[in-house]
Amino acid sequence: MTAQVGLTVTHRRYVPYNHAHYAGNLVDGAYSLAMFGDVATEVCVVGDGDEGLFASYSDVQFKAPVRAGDMVEATAVVTRVGSRSRTIDFVLKVVCRGRPDRSESAAEVLADPIVATTATGTVVVPG
Template sequence: MTDAPADRDPREGLTVTHRRYVPYSHAHYAGNLVDGAYVLVAFGDVATEVCVRTDGDEGLFASYSDVQFKAPVRAGDVLETTARVVRVGRRSRTLEFEARVVCRGRPDKGESSAEVLAEPIVAVTATGTVVVPPAE
């Protein structure tokens, strides 16, 4: 966690990052594209870890207030998803999400070729709300 001013909840600013390989079995469209729901599932996974770390509970995803699909995610990518706590309510937590492609398959160079990208590609951003049980 980061240092927080006295008037701010110390859970604000907590950031959790996951990485996962996008398997070819998830490609649904031409060009080995995966559907946007794949990234939303990844956001749900990273949000679950945030809830465990902040509240000792897996929590429940309540809603997204914004989702922006900015670049394609393809089979063969390594996707990095990050969630950051931006607001802490009594039972709700507002999170900002970002999914970045950090490695990409290069089938044009060979069927198992891939590369680490010099600059990650921001593929999806979102803002969402999770809820946790009331503190005892």
């Protein structure tokens, strides 16, 4: 079993309020990177039958804030397959956003998801 270019994995997760670290209920960028690690692990399991190891990021861009109360979606797409390494493009989008201006528990599905974080990374799997 070897991963193929185009293999895609997506996870969705609610961002709990205990992850807010900054004013305005902002969440640190490490939250996005942790989700990228999770989808990368699934890519390795699905594509290679092993959890693999995350080796490096070659590019990370924080494009929009992630806030507590958001529902986010992390997607990983394999873009290159080497003998033991796989290059993966990652995108984290905010797909739902809390609306505390309406009520404490109000939220809405975003018609146009917000791209919050992008990255390119490399994972390695046993040979």
